[in-house]
Amino acid sequence: MSLFGNKKIKAFGLDISDSSIKVAELSLHKNHLTSAVFADVPLLDKTITNHMIVSEQRLAGNIMKALTTAKNIKSKFVVCSIPEAKSFVRVIHLPKIPLAEIEAAIPYELEQDIPIPIDQVYMDWFILRELPEKIELLVTASSKDYIDSLIATLKSIKLRPVALEIGSQATARALIGPEEATKSVLIVDIGAQQTSFIIVDKGLPLYTSSIPIAGNSFTESIARNMGIPKGEAEKLKSSHGLTSQTEGEELVRSAVLPILDNIIDEIKNVIRFFEDHSETKNVIDTIICCGGSAQVPGLIDYISTRINLGSGKTNLRVGQGNPWSKMISAQNHHLPLAPEKALGYTTVIGLALRGNDYETE
Numbered sequence: 203m204s205l206f207g208n209k210k211i212k213a214f215g216l217d218i219s220d221s222s223i224k225v226a227e228l229s230l231h232k233n234h235l236t237s238a239v240f241a242d243v244p245l246l247d248k249t250i251t252n253h254m255i256v257s258e259q260r261l262a263g264n265i266m267k268a269l270t271t272a273k274n275i276k277s278k279f280v281v282c283s284i285p286e287a288k289s290f291v292r293v294i295h296l297p298k299i300p301l302a303e304i305e306a307a308i309p310y311e312l313e314q315d316i317p318i319p320i321d322q323v324y325m326d327w328f329i330l331r332e333l334p335e336k337i338e339l340l341v342t343a344s345s346k347d348y349i350d351s352l353i354a355t356l357k358s359i360k361l362r363p364v365a366l367e368i369g370s371q372a373t374a375r376a377l378i379g380p381e382e383a384t385k386s387v388l389i390v391d392i393g394a395q396q397t398s399f400i401i402v403d404k405g406l407p408l409y410t411s412s413i414p415i416a417g418n419s420f421t422e423s424i425a426r427n428m429g430i431p432k433g434e435a436e437k438l439k440s441s442h443g444l445t446s447q448t449e450g451e452e453l454v455r456s457a458v459l460p461i462l463d464n465i466i467d468e469i470k471n472v473i474r475f476f477e478d479h480s481e482t483k484n485v486i487d488t489i490i491c492c493g494g495s496a497q498v499p500g501l502i503d504y505i506s507t508r509i510n511l512g513s514g515k516t517n518l519r520v521g522q523g524n525p526w527s528k529m530i531s532a533q534n535h536h537l538p539l540a541p542e543k544a545l546g547y548t549t550v551i552g553l554a555l556r557g558n559d560y561e562t563e
């Protein structure tokens with residue numbers, strides 16, 4: 203707590219991926235959205251490759267470009283995403299020890315659980331539950347290299363990061379409304395290069411993972427199989443997707459399906475892993491899809507059919523996410539983007555939600 207009390211500031215959301223930069227600033231009065239500004243800049247030059255910042259200068263230039271496009275964002279304060287692939291979210295258990303000793307005990311426990319050396323990550327944690335004989339913690343660890351380079355980039359253009367968070371945590375904030383907050387839900391974020399899987403157990407994002415297969419793989423497969431340029435393949439993907447009435451459309455469908463089947467196999471693995479390992483013994487009954495590629499026509503229905511087929515579960519509900527779920531009283535016609543069109547902005551909406559009325563310490 204500062205001498206003059208906590209100060210409320212407005213921070214905008216900044217979602218950086220290998221393929222794009224998205225910015226958003228939201229203003230809410232209670233749960234009503236009173237204003238929203240968005241912009242999306244594709245990263246065409248080699249700025250970020252395999253989640254590594256290749257050029258801080260180019261990244262800074264592209265962030266400035268996004269802010270210039272979103273003319274109304276004037277704030278210097280920013281809530282920024284960290285890529286899934288540069289972070290680890292783990293549930294760990296410690297014996298009952300005094301609160302002051304937890305910080306020092308975490309590295310020993312976490313070390314066995316993450317694939318990079320412990321001195322190369324920054325950690326953040328909070329207590330999930332106190333059980334009779336142990337303490338359950340949610341720990342996030344993020345690569346120091348990436349974070350240091352990101353902060354240097356933001357500072358070089360006079361932006362002040364007030365919070366950095368793993369993209370999946372922001373995605374969950376945007377999608378988990380009051381109804382989903384009581385369930386165990388799997389969010390599947392199908393982007394351009396990356397599909398992320400986020401298990402949200404009673405409102406808490408507990409497990410996250412990702413695979414490098416997503417919408418761009420659909421486009422490449424269509425282009426390859428049909429011998430057409432990627433631009434044309436992209437159009438066919440958006441207009442027809444998995445719906446097929448003609449022979450040409452059937453070619454699009456058969457190019458996309460093997461890739462989507464890989465994503466579905468991973469959905470099954472993630473669900474199995476959670477249900478076998480979770481201490482709570484909760485069962486996933488809802489899958490929420492988001493990311494730009496969740497708009498591929500027929501994709502949700504196909505996932506629903508495949509996932510329920512022979513799963514032994516009677517009714518795993520698969521649906522499209524609503525990134526405006528927190529804005530419960532906002533009527534759809536007052537939203538700046540229809541829920542379907544907002545799917546690609548889910549993460550940045552979650553970051554901007556944290557930045558709206560951000561309270562400094």
Ligand SMILES: Nc1ncnc2c1ncn2[C@@H]1O[C@H](COP(=O)(O)OP(=O)(O)OP(=O)(O)O)[C@@H](O)[C@H]1O
Binds near residue numbers: 219440492547
């Ligand atoms: N209407 C649409 N129909 C089908 N696919 C679409 C549509 N609009 C966008 N996409 C696809 O969504 C993808 C971009 O999604 P998104 O904006 O969520 O990705 P990203 O967050 O920038 O990247 P990533 O999460 O992979 O790092 C692209 O592959 C694009 O082709």
Ligand SMILES: [Mg+2]
Binds near residue numbers: 391393493549
């Ligand atoms: Mg994304």
